Amino acid sequence: MRTSDISKFDFNLLRALHVLLRERNVTRAANDLHVTQQAMSGSLKRLRQYFDDPLFIRVGQHLEPTPMALALVAPVRDAMRQIAMTLETTPTFAPEVTRRHFRVAMSDHASLTLLPDLIANMAYAAPGITYEIQPVTKHTLYHLDLGELDLCVMPQNLRVHQSNLSNVCPKIRSTTLFDDCFVCVIDANNPTVGQELTLDQYVTMHHAALKMTDGLQSLVEVSWINAGIAPHIAASASSFASLICMVPGTPLVATVHRRLAYKFKTIAPLRILDCPVQIDVTRQQLNWHYRNDNDPTHRFVREAMVSAGATMQ
Incomplete structure (x- = not known):
C-alpha cells in the first residue's frame, strides 16, 4: 500500500523501477543491476504492491507499461538524476579535483x-x-x-x-560550436582532374557518398537534388571519415567537410578541390x-x- 512516509520506502526499489521502465524486460534489468532474475522479479512484485498497479503487462517477450508506469517515467528519471547529482556534490566546484x-x-x-x-x-x-x-x-x-x-x-x-x-x-x-563547408577530395595522383573540378567531371565521376539511416538525406544529397544531378555512387559509408579513406589509390571522389579533408590530407595522398555544386554550410x-x-x-x-x-x- 502506498505511503507518503519515505522512511518506510525501500529506495532500492526506485532504482529497480528506473531500470525496468527503461529495459521493459526483467532479465535485462537484472543484468543491468547485477542481481538475479529472481531478485528482480521480487522487486517488481513489491513495486506492484506499493503502487497497487501491475505496472507492466507481458506482451510476447516484452513488458508493456501500464498508464501508471508511463506516468512514473519522468518523476523516477528526475529523482534518479537528482540522486546522482547529490552524490557528486562537492563543497565548491574545483575543475582540477572534480570527478x-x-x-x-x-x-x-x-x-x-x-x-x-x-x-x-x-x-x-x-x-x-x-x-x-x-x-x-x-x-x-x-x-x-x-x-x-x-x-x-x-x-x-x-x-x-x-x-x-x-x-x-x-x-x-x-x-x-562551429561552421564548416564542403569540398571534394580525390587521389593526389588522379590523372583525369586538373587544377579545377568541373561540374561535368563531377557528375561523371564515381562517388563515395554518405549513407544516412532512417531515410534521412545528407546535405550533399540535397544539393544534388537541387542541382538536378544524380552522380553515380560507387561506394557508401555511414561516416565522412570512411569516405575519405576510400579515395586514395582510386578514381573516386568524395564530397566532405573541409576541416576533415585537411586533417586527413596530412596522413593520406589526397587533393582537395572546390566543389562545383553549391552546398549549404553545415553548422x-x-x-x-x-x-x-x-x-x-x-x-x-x-x-x-x-x-x-x-x-x-
Whole structure:
C-alpha cells in the first residue's frame, strides 16, 4: 500500500523501477543491476504492491507499461538524476579535483575535429572528468531527455529532422560550436582532374557518398537534388571519415567537410578541390537538457566545448 512516509520506502526499489521502465524486460534489468532474475522479479512484485498497479503487462517477450508506469517515467528519471547529482556534490566546484563521467553523442565530423583539442585542454584543466563518446542516432535527443546522455553534438539540420519529438525538443538547449563547408577530395595522383573540378567531371565521376539511416538525406544529397544531378555512387559509408579513406589509390571522389579533408590530407595522398555544386554550410550544435543549465560541472564542460569551437572558427 502506498505511503507518503519515505522512511518506510525501500529506495532500492526506485532504482529497480528506473531500470525496468527503461529495459521493459526483467532479465535485462537484472543484468543491468547485477542481481538475479529472481531478485528482480521480487522487486517488481513489491513495486506492484506499493503502487497497487501491475505496472507492466507481458506482451510476447516484452513488458508493456501500464498508464501508471508511463506516468512514473519522468518523476523516477528526475529523482534518479537528482540522486546522482547529490552524490557528486562537492563543497565548491574545483575543475582540477572534480570527478565526473560524461556520456556524449557526437557526429564523426565533430569527434575528429573538435574532440581532440577539447580532450587535450581538459586533460590539464579537469583531469578527473572522463568522457564516453557515442554516435548520433535518431534517438539521440530522446536519450538526452531521459538522462541517458549528458550532451550531444550534431549538425543543425539533423536536429531539425528530429523535431518530430515535439514533447522533447522544447526541453533541449542548444548553441552553435562551429561552421564548416564542403569540398571534394580525390587521389593526389588522379590523372583525369586538373587544377579545377568541373561540374561535368563531377557528375561523371564515381562517388563515395554518405549513407544516412532512417531515410534521412545528407546535405550533399540535397544539393544534388537541387542541382538536378544524380552522380553515380560507387561506394557508401555511414561516416565522412570512411569516405575519405576510400579515395586514395582510386578514381573516386568524395564530397566532405573541409576541416576533415585537411586533417586527413596530412596522413593520406589526397587533393582537395572546390566543389562545383553549391552546398549549404553545415553548422555543428551543442545540445543539452535544461535540467543541467545550472549544474556547475556540466556548465564548465559546455563552456570548454564552446571555447574549442570558437578556436576552430
